[in-house]
Amino acid sequence: MSELQNINWSELGFSYIKTDLRYISVWEDGKWDDGKLVEDNQLHISEASTGLHYGQQCFEGLKAYRTKEGKVQLFRPDRNAKRMQESCDRIKMPAPSVEKFIDACKQVVNANLSWVPPYGSGATLYLRPFIFGCGDTIGVKPAPRYIFSVFCMPVGPYFKGGLSPVNFATTGFDRAAPAGTGMAKVGGNYAASLLPHEEAANKGYADCIYLDPSTHTKIEEVGAANFFGITKDNKFITPKSDSILPSITKYSLLHVAKEYLGMETEESDVYIDDLDKFTEAGACGTAAVITPIGGIEHKGHFHVFHSETEVGPVTRKLYDTLVGIQLGDVEAPEGWIVEV
Ligand code: PLP
Numbered sequence: 001m002s003e004l005q006n007i008n009w010s011e012l013g014f015s016y017i018k019t020d021l022r023y024i025s026v027w028e029d030g031k032w033d034d035g036k037l038v039e040d041n042q043l044h045i046s047e048a049s050t051g052l053h054y055g056q057q058c059f060e061g062l063k064a065y066r067t068k069e070g071k072v073q074l075f076r077p078d079r080n081a082k083r084m085q086e087s088c089d090r091i092k093m094p095a096p097s098v099e100k101f102i103d104a105c106k107q108v109v110n111a112n113l114s115w116v117p118p119y120g121s122g123a124t125l126y127l128r129p130f131i132f133g134c135g136d137t138i139g140v141k142p143a144p145r146y147i148f149s150v151f152c153m154p155v156g157p158y159f160k161g162g163l164s165p166v167n168f169a170t171t172g173f174d175r176a177a178p179a180g181t182g183m184a185k186v187g188g189n190y191a192a193s194l195l196p197h198e199e200a201a202n203k204g205y206a207d208c209i210y211l212d213p214s215t216h217t218k219i220e221e222v223g224a225a226n227f228f229g230i231t232k233d234n235k236f237i238t239p240k241s242d243s244i245l246p247s248i249t250k251y252s253l254l255h256v257a258k259e260y261l262g263m264e265t266e267e268s269d270v271y272i273d274d275l276d277k278f279t280e281a282g283a284c285g286t287a288a289v290i291t292p293i294g295g296i297e298h299k300g301h302f303h304v305f306h307s308e309t310e311v312g313p314v315t316r317k318l319y320d321t322l323v324g325i326q327l328g329d330v331e332a333p334e335g336w337i338v339e340v
């Protein structure tokens with residue numbers, strides 16, 4: 001095992017840390033260059049970059065995990081690569097191939113091995129691939145040049161406390177429109193989430209829950225994670241909507257719930273006035289992993305699921321199985337794990 005940085009791994013939160021090397025590739029004249037690893041974490045770009053003015057930008061998030069044997073592995077990077085291609089299509093950007101995307105991620109992990117947290121520390125290496133339009137453009141049109149970059153940093157839990165419950169509040173704001181960009185991982189969705197997040201945080205909540213932009217009656221997702229609930233009869237239910245981000249963690253949990261835990265699963269409407277049917281609920285995502293939801297405030301009423309302080313038994317089983325797969329302790333479905 002490579003020598004590790006001197007970090008108190010179990011104390012890490014979700015914050016930027018400059019690691020040794022990052023990958024950068026440039027698209028120009030219809031093609032990507034070969035890409036390279038660089039030390040500099042500052043980008044020098046045109047003041048007229050579409051990524052700065054018109055939000056022509058998208059990003060991804062995935063993690064590298066150190067196994068008990070000391071190997072380092074990525075979880076379903078092909079899914080992030082494909083989702084990045086879909087995001088790029090939506091806002092007229094060229095996307096790297098799945099192979100180029102995975103190769104860039106592997107290069108970045110290999111170049112920063114001393115930053116990959118040890119097995120059992122609770123921390124992981126978070127990778128942030130992103131693409132944006134640059135070059136000189138002032139009209140609202142696609143850029144002549146694009147940068148694809150991947151950087152990484154060790155992280156701990158996104159929501160404070162990891163596997164302990166957090167509370168959310170619904171917001172009257174929408175993060176995305178019905179036929180807008182909600183399903184794409186584009187920066188504009190996240191800019192739209194900053195004010196509602198701050199309002200929820202000021203009221204003491206970990207984040208806000210968005211409702212469907214057409215009727216404001218159904219749960220969409222959290223600002224940085226999808227939602228799931230467990231019914232009294234042990235069914236795993238998660239919202240179906242064209243304006244939420246198709247979470248790779250959510251689709252992995254649908255598989256884990258069905259194939260590993262023998263549960264019934266369903267993607268369907270989740271009405272905010274029908275939370276009584278759930279005995280447990282959670283937020284899921286790469287950064288959020290599985291964060292149990294203690295309760296949700298909606299229009300002055302606070303609904304508690306399992307408990308505000310204890311994680312529910314089904315949520316724990318889902319967490320143990322998913323994280324077990326990611327860390328190499330539980331056998332993964334074919335193709336889910338890519339060794340670095
Ligand atoms: N929803 C939003 C808005 C997100 O930003 C994320 C994070 O990527 C997710 C859901 C979870 O997606 P994934 O499980 O692919 O990380």
Ligand code: COI
Binds near residue numbers: 060061224285286287
């Ligand atoms: C992720 O889970 O990877 C995210 O992108 C969530 C957030 C940090 C934006």
